[in-house]
Amino acid sequence: MASGGPEIEQLIQLMARLPGFGPRSARRAVLQLIKKKEQLMIPLSAALDRAVVAVRTCEVCGNIDTASPCTICADPRRDSGILIVVEDVADLWALERAGVGQVKYHVLGGVLSPLDGVGPDDLTVDALVARAHEFREIVLAVNATVEGQTTAHYITDRLTGSGLKVTRLAHGVPVGGELDYLDEGTLSQALKARTEI
Amino acid sequence: MASGGPEIEQLIQLMARLPGFGPRSARRAVLQLIKKKEQLMIPLSAALDRAVVAVRTCEVCGNIDTASPCTICADPRRDSGILIVVEDVADLWALERAGVGQVKYHVLGGVLSPLDGVGPDDLTVDALVARAHEFREIVLAVNATVEGQTTAHYITDRLTGSGLKVTRLAHGVPVGGELDYLDEGTLSQALKARTEI
Numbered sequence: 213m214a215s216g217g218p219e220i221e222q223l224i225q226l227m228a229r230l231p232g233f234g235p236r237s238a239r240r241a242v243l244q245l246i247k248k249k250e251q252l253m254i255p256l257s258a259a260l261d262r263a264v265v266a267v268r269t270c271e272v273c274g275n276i277d278t279a280s281p282c283t284i285c286a287d288p289r290r291d292s293g294i295l296i297v298v299e300d301v302a303d304l305w306a307l308e309r310a311g312v313g314q315v316k317y318h319v320l321g322g323v324l325s326p327l328d329g330v331g332p333d334d335l336t337v338d339a340l341v342a343r344a345h346e347f348r349e350i351v352l353a354v355n356a357t358v359e360g361q362t363t364a365h366y367i368t369d370r371l372t373g374s375g376l377k378v379t380r381l382a383h384g385v386p387v388g389g390e391l392d393y394l395d396e397g398t399l400s401q402a403l404k405a406r407t408e409i
Numbered sequence: 410m411a412s413g414g415p416e417i418e419q420l421i422q423l424m425a426r427l428p429g430f431g432p433r434s435a436r437r438a439v440l441q442l443i444k445k446k447e448q449l450m451i452p453l454s455a456a457l458d459r460a461v462v463a464v465r466t467c468e469v470c471g472n473i474d475t476a477s478p479c480t481i482c483a484d485p486r487r488d489s490g491i492l493i494v495v496e497d498v499a500d501l502w503a504l505e506r507a508g509v510g511q512v513k514y515h516v517l518g519g520v521l522s523p524l525d526g527v528g529p530d531d532l533t534v535d536a537l538v539a540r541a542h543e544f545r546e547i548v549l550a551v552n553a554t555v556e557g558q559t560t561a562h563y564i565t566d567r568l569t570g571s572g573l574k575v576t577r578l579a580h581g582v583p584v585g586g587e588l589d590y591l592d593e594g595t596l597s598q599a600l601k602a603r604t605e606i
Binding site for chain 2: 229233239254
């Protein structure tokens with residue numbers, strides 16, 4: 213296996229631990245890095261060094277940013293009064309890419325999962341309940357899985373009596389999706405929630 | 410798009426240029442890196458820094474290593490007299506993983522391709538011809554593509570008269586492969602080159 217010295221082998225092993233990479237594709241990526249040393253390897257090395265120093269978790273919402281409070285929490289234009297609750301930072305970024313508007317976020321850090329030993333104390337539910345009163349609507353944008361829905365129910369319970377409007381994302385046909393490939397549950401929900409044209 | 414500060418965005422853009430990654434998977438990988446800062450991001454950053462300093466191309470064979478001549482060229486046990494000619498460092502590493510024995514290598518750095526403007530001077534053919542006399546057999550392990558075979562013919566021509574034995578890899582059914590999925594060319598070659606059991 214030692215075709216290229218211990219430094220290269222170690223780099224391959226670390227790259228192979230990234231999601232989407234295995235030992236073979238990590239080796240290809242490292243070869244590409246080495247071949248494009250000036251254009252890719254040195255800039256990537258520098259970018260990683262900078263990120264290691266700069267990256268932190270926002271103490272308000274749980275977003276990952278180079279500032280805390282993060283750019284979103286510190287943005288004074290985000291005053292729509294809507295707080296979107298997501299499981300993970302990746303979901304927050306996906307909603308931002310979708311351009312959902314001048315909203316704020318709360319990252320739970322996971323979902324309730326008794327089987328995996330994840331209880332309410334492992335998530336940022338207390339922090340959510342503590343800051344919820346600053347908003348007029350809480351949108352529960354958790355995944356449409358069993359764990360996600362259980363978590364949504366739990367949060368709704370905790371917010372009962374606060375007088376807040378609690379909503380969830382709509383179920384339906386994905387834009388560009390073909391009916392033929394959709395599961396029955398989604399189709400049935402999409403029919404129930406049909407809208408007039 | 411700026412969900413996480415310029416340092417994070419730049420890291421994502423650089424990761425997206427690795428083979429096997431696109432913008433979406435690079436974002437996922439960067440999130441994973443940030444979440445596993447101690448176990449993954451800091452070690453990867455350090456490994457990249459070390460590799461940037463240490464990695465070089467072997468001046469003898471074209472392999473990528475942290476020494477030049479590389480570990481393979483400097484290995485005194487590799488005295489079988491067999492030189493395997495490959496297109497790319499990735500091919501060299503693949504052959505090493507296959508454990509082909511105590512051989513040496515020569516990396517061409519590509520294949521002849523008039524359409525892409527790649528001529529003999531862009532490859533290390535001259536260096537190959539210069540060192541070929543140190544060996545008793547030259548194995549042309551170029552890819553079984555049109556360009557690969559053209560390159561193999563060109564090299565064979567250049568070595569004509571040197572008295573060297575020039576060979577190529579066998580064509581046939583891949584180990585574990587199903588006949589049904591193989592192309593006709595491979596099947597016909599495999600039948601022609603059949604061996605007695």
